[in-house]
Amino acid sequence: MSDKHGFPIACAALARACQFDRFRQDESRVRQEEARGQFHEALADTPRNTRGRGQARWIIDHADAGCESPGEALVLLALLRAGIEGMTTQEEVHLAGHTYFVDIALPDLKIAIEFDGRIKYGDTVDEVHDSIEAEQRRQRDLERAGWKVIRVRWSDLTLIDEVVAQVLVAIHVKKGH
Structure with a gap:
């Protein structure tokens, strides 16, 4: 099985095994390591000598229960493969009286990578409009607090190297290089 198939499955399996709860991350992360x-x-x-055993070990080591969708897992996989370190999933950020959870974050650099899946926006036109407005307000709050927000859509996964390049540029800018 390729990483593109195995990694999202491993992330979902970890999330299920540890009953990941973004509101109780400390306990969830302990259970994640037990499941790992x-x-x-x-x-x-x-x-x-089983074929793929080393690849399976790498996937188990790097899978993250905080990936809430296959798309988030594929973005995390690409960033890990690019050697980017210091990432967290479901990073809790408190701003302007709100609590936000960033899909994938480099918290020390205030870089947020947000995967925009189709499901989170709702089923009706009104739900979609309300969701988009809330996402835009959330992004403005994060940006006012100094976060660089990088949005990734399903279509971007076909150009994942461009997403990785965008994150690397943001890292260099934030580090002042």
Whole structure:
């Protein structure tokens, strides 16, 4: 199985195994590591020469239960493969009396990577409009607080190298290079 298929599955499996709750992240992250250990135990039962075993180990090591969709997992995978470190998922940010959860964040640099999936916007025209307005307000709040917000859509996944390049540029700008 390719990383593009295996990584989102592993993220979803971890989320399910640890019953990830963004509002109780400390406990969820402890359970995530327990589940990760169980995944490694299951992998250890496979013969050492099993094809894909090393790839499976890497996926288990890097999967994140905070990825709430396959799209978020694919963005995280691309950023990890690019060697970007210090990322968190579902980063809790308190601004202007609101609590926001950033899909993928580089919190030390205040870089937010937001995956815009289709499901979160709603089913009706009114729900979609309300969701878009709320997303725009949220982005303005983050930007006023010094965050660089990078939005990623499903169509961007076909050009994932461009997304990675955009994140790398943001890192360099934030670091002052």
